[in-house]
Amino acid sequence: MNPRRRSRLREDLRPNAARWEQLARTHGTPLLVLEPHLVARRLRQLQTALTGFGVHYAVKALPHPVVLSTIAICGGGFDVATRGEVDLLGRLGLPMHRCIHTNPIKKPADIDHAYAAGVRTFVVENAAEVQKFRGRPADIDVLVRLAFRNPAAKSDLSSKFGVAPAEAELLVKHVLAAGVRFAGFSFHVGSQSSSVEPYRRALQHTLDLADHVEDTLGVPARVLDIGGGFPVSYREDEPPIGAVGAIVDDVLGRRRHDFALLCEPGRFLVADCMTLLASVVGTAERDGQVWHYLDDGLYGSYSNVMTEDVHPPILALEELLRAEAAFDPVTLAGPTCDSADVIARDYPMPALGIGDLVVSPMMGAYTAVTASRFNGIEATPIVMG
Ligand SMILES: Cc1ncc(COP(=O)(O)O)c(C=O)c1O
Structure with missing residues (x-):
């Protein structure tokens, strides 16, 4: 230490x-x-560092009712991945319209269950997953999850999920062909990354891809979701959240107003x-x-x-x-x-x-x-x- x-x-x-x-x-x-006021403090820090971002707390990190209620009271939303998480928020009477479903692989019945609870935004990462949305309600938005590998992360989530950026255009074509509403892109650079530079590369690539898809397919990406992964200091000092904010400001510049910006922090908030x-x-x-x-x-x-x-x-x-x-x-x-x-x-x-x-x-x-x-x-x- x-x-x-x-x-x-x-x-x-x-x-x-x-x-x-x-x-x-x-x-x-x-x-x-448990000291819930510290969750509120972290949420404020994040909202200051990532101005204009909708914060969707990744429920998986600590699904304690007091934590979830604190997030909701402070204006935050939720990122759910399973039926159990959807049901927990429902039982607590928390606002489901502030919820996004980020599990890239799920059963069709799980989509229906989350939709019935009020969730409207979902994530896809391959063509078979897109087919699960065919014929489902027209007000569903899907985000295409991109993979950006990050060996500096403790848990490199892109080793398990996400489409390679080079194949993303094809996946957007599948979304459109299935008659599903394409909302934009999401990524997760991995949990507890000791460097925040992966956010720069991922965000820049995503912006380029959004431009390319709009040029070639004529559909704009309305949403950019930069996931979670923001590091915290355990036994060593890690980069502050302001460093992520600075990268986001640098890469997005004035283009930040072109998108609805989202993030899905778990560890950082709790x-x-x-x-x-x-x-x-x-x-x-x-x-x-x-x-x-x-x-x-x-x-x-x-x-x-x-x-x-x-x-x-x-x-x-x-x-x-x-x-x-x-x-x-x-x-x-x-x-x-x-x-x-x-x-x-x-x-x-x-x-x-x-x-x-x-x-x-x-x-x-x-x-x-x-x-x-x-x-x-x-x-x-x-x-x-
Ligand atoms: C899709 C998704 N979003 C957000 C998170 C939260 O990540 P973190 O706790 O590193 O912020 C995870 C963690 O597994 C995840 O899978």
């Missing part, structure tokens, strides 16, 4: 330490502490709204290094370590309460019997004993929602902080 980032985090988090200690005493650990409190359950020495076994791990709230190679910061509660501490490299392991359940190796921590609390900030995105019940371990409860 970057020492400067750690000491900044320590200063930022210190005011919460006594409250977290109290919450852990009241509810036990592991415990996820990463910092949840903090994990965990306890040391046991301590051992193994191969010359101290191991601490925590009551949450890779099969629980730290699942993003395994699935996306994303490593949240981990601090001892004690280091927030006291000024200086000596750090030694330790191994931090999870509670299951699987040897893969190791959260961090050679990770600097102050001396810890059984029962001591550790704190992981930045645990909002792809944590609770991707946790499993492996080894009979219950889901980590979420409380309001």
